[in-house]
Amino acid sequence: MSTHALPAGRATGGARPSRPLPPGVPPKQLLRWFRDMLLIREFEVRTMQAYQEKKIGGFCHVYIGQEAVAVGCVAATRPEDPMITAYRDHGHALARGMAARHCMAEMFGKIGGCAKGKGGSMHMFDRANNLFGGHGIVGAQTPVGAGLAFATKYEDEVIRGGTSDRVTLCFLGDGALNQGAFHEALNLAGLLDLPVIYVVENNGYSMGTSIERGTTMAHDLSVKAAAYGIDAIEVDGLDVIAVYEEMHAFVEKCRRTSRPGFVDMKTYRFKGHSMSDPRKYRTRDEEAHFEAGDPIGKLERALVAAGVIDEPGVGVLMDSVREEVRESIRWSDASPLPGVEELHHDVYVERWGPYTGTSLPEMLREEGTR
């Protein structure tokens, strides 16, 4: 089905080989990417199950199909580079290094969750791993992303007296391109020379609205960045090697120049928008076309062909990933519900009236902050 006709500007999809493995990246690293992608996929499959079993409530958006984006982007950056994203955020949390159990427990509404069960699926925060959230309001994270970059630059240059050395990645969906906040953020980033890269996870749809129906110039999003004097690149987000290579070069340029960037990261969400979406706005053929180009299968074939791993090795890896996710569910089941006293906790830093101050979640007390 690789002849599937799609509007200009969409991800290509289809069963194509991945880019050649990058010669400079050690096999151990490549396997790490593969494992992270498998982990996110397995985690999301089990998340969907847990949602059906009503262990998870509220709005829940899975990352299946887009794994190469978070994993490749994390690989292309340094741990101290801040990241911020929207509500489709489990993949970013796991790729950044949050333990599966804290991510799962958050969705179970348990005290062991990354936010003590107060945030839920859309609000994954991980201070130790420089993940500044999961944000539920479309576009809300985009000015905040500019603020993170403002702060790294300010710290590096004004407080430490050195040169700006960190790059912020701010992820957004293609639907967020249409929020006013995004355009103000881009103007500010351009104006103030902020080292922030806006990564548009362009999966072609915001809910049931295809990008062509909701966004002008959908066939060439780079013009939106150009209007603010910001360099733009297009990346095949269904190939982790392409994501890593393109992003690495772009991030390093941003680090050197302290100028913002814009990435049209072409990808596809394999499942519905959220847990209740009959997907009438696209064809099953279209979905099959993209599933044939599954980024995980693509990497697996490249790794096996290059002898980095063999079939039994893949099996072993899958088993360990399955066990890790199973463990995260057992752990989350066992984690207690937040007590009623949590209602008035974390509202203010200081104690006053009915408010009992604030404290770090178990996740950070266990692992310690960086």
Next chain:
Amino acid sequence: MSRVIEFRDALREAMSEEMRRDPRVFLLGEEVAQYDGAYKVSKGMLAEFGPRRVIDMPISENGFAGLGIGAAMMGLRPIVEFMSWSFSLVAADQILNNAPKMLYMSGGQFGCPIVFRGNDGAGGQLGSTHSWCVESLYANVPGLKMAIPSNPYDAKGLLKTAIRDPDPVFFLESERMLALKGEVPEEEYLIPFGQAAIRREGGDCTIVSFGRPVHFAMDAAEVLAKEDGIECEVIDGRTIRPLDLETIVRSVRKTNRCVVVDQSWSFASVGSEVAAQVSEACFDDLDHHVHRVHADDVPAPYAMNLEQEMLPNPRKIRKAVLSACYRG
């Protein structure tokens, strides 16, 4: 003749009837057309009215709310759907600074006959950004009207009135009530603004509420009658601006006690306003200060147990009524 339909059907009937009646009326919002509405409120409307009158919008609330206002200034009658009132916050300048002030700022030259509508209040573990009860936040602003139906009959009658109203109307629905069924006549009817409904008569304590919490008040009244021998009079305000103080005062003069149930936070809220107005009007009639039941003064938590604890519920209402009756 009447039949039983869902809240969402009642909303759709109101919009469709008004669109058939008046070509100036049109609907715009996210996923309202091709997707048949994110919550199926506008199901079938694209098919009947076509894409010129049922219009899909990108995620640009500030933009399309303002577009609606401009169209209303020209004399059209837009219905702007917010998937959730929580998302109206990004359009705050348009809906609060433009719509309700246009008539005044223009010295009576330009009105703004527009309806903003959508889900308000907790939707079930949606977390703090998606669980806004905007009534208290927005009711503060003069120039706008606010309706908040609690059942399908009111939803239809109030929405038709809203669409014909010459001023901006904020119409607050609830995701949790969209599937609620109720009797709705086949024949046309409108419900005027500013007329509260007495949902249950009683002589011991008045409970005033708006929207979804009216149901919590009814549940509490049931328990209070059975367990505590207290007969509550439950008043459904139906509109917040205008507020039907008269009906409330008449009831409080009879019961001498008043509990206000408001799903938003207490500080500077609709509940506080009603309490203040009742206290002023019924100072000599009250046997106890007016009691208020609100959501706890914290952001909405995701965890189910915490969310349920935070929201106003029959247990909290019963406690307040018992206290108002010196039984708590």
